[in-house]
């Protein structure tokens with residue numbers, strides 16, 4: 600097998616298991632931290648779990664300030680406000696506790712603590728000059744996989760654009776993957792973030808930049824989602840399923856950050872930026888339509904994924920198996936009660952029509968569609984948005 604050159608960047612340390620959050624203080628001390636900023640959101644603070652983490656940090660003899668003003672689909676404003684809190688606390692370590700929004704906002708706070716900015720300058724690939732202060736990522740959804748990735752996605756509020764920032768300096772120093780934390784997710788959130796995970800696995804596996812290591816991670820991700828997503832959705836307290844999905848999210852993150860995502864993510868970010876549709880949901884509504892478009896570029900790989908997800912039988916030839924992927928993903932959305940794009944309350948048809956050209960341009964500018972098995976033109980992206988409606 601010819602293996603071309605590639606780089607893998609993943610956290611140097613990742614802890615998995617029920618209750619591993621109790622090791623957060625120990626991990627801070629191992630990193631030499633003495634004053635922590637705990638970054639979270641209002642819900643995680645008001646419902647209790649962030650208080651528990653604060654207690655664990657303080658019990659290790661580490662001072663802990665709290666910043667809880669990260670909104671879903673975090674903005675440059677959230678990052679700037681958090682940076683002020685970081686400076687006021689003179690923090691030397693950041694603990695991010697929440698979903699992908701919290702993790703991403705916290706990542707950029709650590710970076711802006713050590714780099715001039717503005718944040719928009721870092722958009723794209725490998726644009727961050729200096730390492731930030733160390734970050735411990737504790738995900739509570741499963742998930743974006745941000746705890747495993749060198750990626751942050753932040754909304755530029757002036758231009759209504761979700762900036763994709765990829766750089767080795769964004770890899771958390773430690774990921775603490777405690778699946779107990781995800782058990783409070785309601786079924787709809789479980790579904791949206793779980794289909795985001797699935798999309799990471801699929802897009803990494805069919806990416807033009809896939810390598811043998813990302814393939815292994817992507818396949819593990821897809822297999823785990825196939826086995827556990829619907830179980831976690833049906834029974835939030837199914838801890839075996841929660842553990843499986845937490846692992847899938849980590850594996851999917853590690854895979855896509857090193858192999859790239861593709862057209863689904865490229866088209867999904869503009870929908871999030873303009874219409875404030877949750878990231879997982881905007882991926883889920885696009886996934887079947889975009890997969891139909893991408894199939895001809897990687898039918899052997901899509902066939903493998905269809906078999907892994909149980910959409911196709913083992914003995915079926917690649918062309919038949921790959922074609923089953925689209926119907927399989929549509930069925931999965933139906934079973935998880937994911938609505939069609941046109942049925943989302945955030946979207947009004949006229950406003951959507953008026954935005955598709957800008958959204959297509961932003962999708963292309965992110966670079967993700969270049970790694971897709973079939974690379975689209977702006978016109979093709981416009982057609983796909985309309986088909987998904």
Ligand SMILES: NC(=O)c1ccc[n+]([C@@H]2O[C@H](COP(=O)([O-])OP(=O)(O)OC[C@H]3O[C@@H](n4cnc5c(N)ncnc54)[C@H](O)[C@@H]3O)[C@@H](O)[C@H]2O)c1
Nearest residue numbers: 642671672698699700739740743745748750752783784878
């Ligand atoms: N950095 C990356 O690698 C990467 C990858 C994919 C997506 N993203 C980004 O991540 C963001 C989305 O993150 P997300 O999907 O994890 O959701 P989120 O962080 O936006 O959270 C959504 C909601 O769920 C709540 N929540 C979080 N954990 C919960 C729990 N255990 N129980 C109940 N409610 C809970 C939050 O308080 C919030 O209200 C988007 O901005 C997306 O672009 C980043």
Ligand SMILES: [Fe+2]
Nearest residue numbers: 743795799864
């Ligand atoms: Fe994603």
